Amino acid sequence: MDRTVLLVDAGHLLSGGGSLTVAEHRRTNLDVDVCKLLTALVDRVEQDAELPLLRTYWYDGAREGKPSAEHSALRELDYTKLRLGRLVQGRQKGVDALIYRDLTTLARQRSIVTAYLVAGDEDLCEGVAEAQSLGVQVCLMAVEPAGNSDVSQALIHEADRVIDLDDDFLSPFFAARGPVAAPLGAQPAEPG
Numbered sequence: 001m002d003r004t005v006l007l008v009d010a011g012h013l014l015s016g017g018g019s020l021t022v023a024e025h026r027r028t029n030l031d032v033d034v035c036k037l038l039t040a041l042v043d044r045v046e047q048d049a050e051l052p053l054l055r056t057y058w059y060d061g062a063r064e065g066k067p068s069a070e071h072s073a074l075r076e077l078d079y080t081k082l083r084l085g086r087l088v089q090g091r092q093k094g095v096d097a098l099i100y101r102d103l104t105t106l107a108r109q110r111s112i113v114t115a116y117l118v119a120g121d122e123d124l125c126e127g128v129a130e131a132q133s134l135g136v137q138v139c140l141m142a143v144e145p146a147g148n149s150d151v152s153q154a155l156i157h158e159a160d161r162v163i164d165l166d167d168d169f170l171s172p173f174f175a176a177r178g179p180v181a182a183p184l185g186a187q188p189a190e191p192g
Helices: 008-021 034-049 071-073 095-108 122-133 153-158 166-174
Strands: 004-009 030-032 053-062 081-090 091-093 112-120 137-143 163-164 174-176
Touching: 004 008, 004 034, 004 095, 008 030, 008 034, 008 053, 008 137, 008 166, 008 174, 030 112, 034 053, 034 071, 034 137, 034 153, 034 166, 053 071, 053 091, 053 095, 071 081, 081 095, 095 112, 095 122, 112 122, 122 137, 137 153, 166 174
Parallel strands: 004 053, 004 112, 053 081, 112 137, 137 163
Antiparallel strands: 030 174, 081 091
């Protein structure tokens, strides 16, 4: 049976989505409805692939290896696997290795024919190439525009194709937490 999979690097998606939609990349300054965002991504993949979805993998860093409330909510979604790396000084560690492992394992076992990858790190190029050598098509879902500083050009070129996740798609799921600095040169609104 031909199936597809969705692999999501949460750090990449949330940082890039926040930058694009509300000009804020720090997760502590974002309110994101991750369950609705993931559901919308799944819908987009199923529409594009026209294949059944095996499952979704959500990769993220966790402080001291403990899932957050956000992680616990994601675990409740059907056909969703949570894979946690570590958070070290606010940066994810081990997430790319988890993505690589799952992508190549699914390809070797012939569990999928197409993989949708929401990520941007060049470290994933080898995993993409290995999956492709085993007959899997890899579609990179990039926070628009593809090729921005958060998405490796090498990864874009390695993927079979790229789907841009634009502001229209992402903005319903993102909000800034607290005040956001006005753009340089902007005049404050006068009371009244």
